[in-house]
Amino acid sequence: MSALPRDAARTEAPPQSWRLRRSGLLPGFSFTFGFTLFYLGLIVLFPLAVLLLKAAQLSPSQIWGIVSEPRALAAYRFSFGASLTAALLNALFGLLVAWVLARYRFPGKALCDALVDVPFALPTAVAGIALTSLLAPNGLIGRLFDAVGIQIAFARPGVVIALTFVGLPFVVRTVQPVLLELDPALEEAAAVLGASRLQTFLRVLLPAIFPSLLTGFALAFARALGEYGSIVFISGNLPGKTEIVPLLIVTKLEQYDYAGATAIAAVMLLLSFLLLLAINLLQTRTRAARAVRK
Amino acid sequence: MRTHSAIAEPGAIRWTLTAFAVAFLALFVALPVASVFLQAFEHGPGAYLAALTDPEALSAIRLTLVAAALSVPLNTVFGVTAAWLIAKYDFAGRGVLLTLIDLPFAVSPVIAGLIFVLLFGAHGLLGPLLSRHEVRVIFAVPGIVLATTFVTFPFVVREVLPILESQGSDQEEAAVTLGASGLTVFFRVTLPRIKWGLLYGVILCNARAMGEFGAVSVVSGHIRGETNTMPLHVEILYNEYNFVGAFAVASLLALLALATLLAKRLLGDGSHGGQGQPGASQEAR
Numbered sequence A: 001m002s003a004l005p006r007d008a009a010r011t012e013a014p015p016q017s018w019r020l021r022r023s024g025l026l027p028g029f030s031f032t033f034g035f036t037l038f039y040l041g042l043i044v045l046f047p048l049a050v051l052l053l054k055a056a057q058l059s060p061s062q063i064w065g066i067v068s069e070p071r072a073l074a075a076y077r078f079s080f081g082a083s084l085t086a087a088l089l090n091a092l093f094g095l096l097v098a099w100v101l102a103r104y105r106f107p108g109k110a111l112c113d114a115l116v117d118v119p120f121a122l123p124t125a126v127a128g129i130a131l132t133s134l135l136a137p138n139g140l141i142g143r144l145f146d147a148v149g150i151q152i153a154f155a156r157p158g159v160v161i162a163l164t165f166v167g168l169p170f171v172v173r174t175v176q177p178v179l180l181e182l183d184p185a186l187e188e189a190a191a192v193l194g195a196s197r198l199q200t201f202l203r204v205l206l207p208a209i210f211p212s213l214l215t216g217f218a219l220a221f222a223r224a225l226g227e228y229g230s231i232v233f234i235s236g237n238l239p240g241k242t243e244i245v246p247l248l249i250v251t252k253l254e255q256y257d258y259a260g261a262t263a264i265a266a267v268m269l270l271l272s273f274l275l276l277l278a279i280n281l282l283q284t285r286t287r288a289a290r291a292v293r294k
Numbered sequence B: 001m002r003t004h005s006a007i008a009e010p011g012a013i014r015w016t017l018t019a020f021a022v023a024f025l026a027l028f029v030a031l032p033v034a035s036v037f038l039q040a041f042e043h044g045p046g047a048y049l050a051a052l053t054d055p056e057a058l059s060a061i062r063l064t065l066v067a068a069a070l071s072v073p074l075n076t077v078f079g080v081t082a083a084w085l086i087a088k089y090d091f092a093g094r095g096v097l098l099t100l101i102d103l104p105f106a107v108s109p110v111i112a113g114l115i116f117v118l119l120f121g122a123h124g125l126l127g128p129l130l131s132r133h134e135v136r137v138i139f140a141v142p143g144i145v146l147a148t149t150f151v152t153f154p155f156v157v158r159e160v161l162p163i164l165e166s167q168g169s170d171q172e173e174a175a176v177t178l179g180a181s182g183l184t185v186f187f188r189v190t191l192p193r194i195k196w197g198l199l200y201g202v203i204l205c206n207a208r209a210m211g212e213f214g215a216v217s218v219v220s221g222h223i224r225g226e227t228n229t230m231p232l233h234v235e236i237l238y239n240e241y242n243f244v245g246a247f248a249v250a251s252l253l254a255l256l257a258l259a260t261l262l263a264k265r266l267l268g269d270g271s272h273g274g275q276g277q278p279g280a281s282q283e284a285r
Helices: A003-007 A015-023 A029-056 A060-067 A070-103 A109-116 A124-135 A142-147 A156-181 A184-192 A197-226 A245-254 A258-293 B011-040 B044-053 B055-088 B094-106 B109-120 B127-132 B141-151 B155-167 B170-177 B182-211 B214-220 B230-239 B243-267
Strands: none
Touching: A029 A258, A029 B055, A029 B094, A029 B109, A029 B141, A060 A070, A060 A258, A070 A109, A070 A156, A070 A197, A070 A245, A070 B011, A109 A156, A109 B011, A124 A156, A124 B011, A124 B182, A124 B230, A124 B243, A156 A197, A156 B011, A184 A197, A197 A258, A197 B109, A245 A258, A245 B109, A245 B214, A258 B094, A258 B109, B011 B243, B044 B055, B044 B243, B055 B094, B055 B141, B055 B155, B055 B182, B055 B230, B055 B243, B109 B141, B109 B214, B141 B182, B141 B214, B155 B182, B170 B182, B182 B230, B182 B243, B214 B230, B230 B243
16 A cells, blocks of 8 residues: 555656657567566456456346345445545644644654554554554543543444544655645745735645645545455444445355355445546646646 | 745744644554553563464464465565566556556455455355365465465555666666676666665565455455464454453564564665665655
8 A cells, every 4th residue: 555645756757768768678578568467467357357257247136236235335335434534534634744744843753754654564453453442442542432421442433543543644645745845935925925824825835735635535535445454343343333345245255145245345346446546647637737846 | 944934834833733743643653553562461471472372373473474475475576577567668558557556455455355255265266176176275375375465466566666767777778788688687787776675665565465454354264273364363362352362463463564664764765766775765755
């Protein structure tokens, strides 16, 4: 996952390398092309195609029946709602963290910058049990909320918190490089023309970083939709209430309901494809906009 | 630029924002990581060591090492080849190829496991063929390796590609002009310049391989002492309320994550245009 958001920060290859590549002087094209396609096909494309093939063997009414049963609908609704909330929280906190890391100096800044990457590197199962034990009614933090009658773990808030943890690096790592690259002349001009700091932020800075913020939001959302490892511990997994789509797929599979698992997974796979396409489009646009600014 | 008072926030706002950001990171990230170690050592180092030397824990550690030892080299060879292909040659469909390579990032780990069940499981496409030859893929080690390979597929490409692109092809072209073969160019010219970024890509790929949960969970069958990897063992222990055991195994995975982040600091971050030496990217941040 980690490479995706940083990809937005990727600098385009210098123009002369394009020219050289076109000259085709380097040997090995057919070998590397053949090997790449073979391995990609074997590990990724063929297995994914089998899923779509299996789904295509079901009739449309069968698929609709599986996908529209109340339990599946509830899972889709819960997954989407929780992922959307978490991605919004990530956009908010991610922008704050990116802003502070890009603009201010303070003791412990290097450590904070390193902390941002922790959710990338920490296995989701580890994050899952750590968050669950903290947020459970008898946990260090959960007990405070339990005292006032709010349940966090084994309920919706716990799921949103776990998804926020998992998606945190995406917004920070897409917004931070854009903030670092912004030309201070823009802000100076706004200040000279009499804009307040808040006006400058809202009318000059925010429009400039908005595409990267949107990209980070979409990445965090996509990641949250597919997340399984941490949620399976914290959600309580109540069918129709706190059951996410990936868990429903696993449940169907464990009941040997291959058609059910396949149909639900195929719908989700298509949604993921659409999200990936949207993200790629966003990143291409962001990169083009930044190339113009430079 | 931060010294220009015209474009800086008042001190109070600056400190409030910083305090919020630091508090958020401390609460959301630092505390959960710290709690892993605290709970692992809750009953002292003796219980911690006992949990780690338990035969089932050892077998889970062994299987995790085996799965990573097979899937990481595969993805490394592929990653370098694909990155070279995309960076060095101009051909139609480069963008499509890159999107396809990113696919495993977008697919839920559970679906990554499911596709191999549909392919190799008892009711799968190749299931009857496999059972005729008494080959087990699902609920066995090959399935775990395949699922792990799928999930960690794009990591090396994504680390190496930006470095190759930022370096251009001048030196490789010079070497070819002087009569070097393709392999010689790669090993003598390209590899020395990408080695640190490549090393970080491999470390990252390895961390994800060892920590993968969802995909492996679907294909493993959770057979204790046989098809349990470390993250799956963590789940089993946790669900049995053996919290010290669960957090002890989890602490090993957390250490691996921290070591991976340390490697990122030391080796520099390839995508920020590292010049093939440690720390080269620091100035870019």
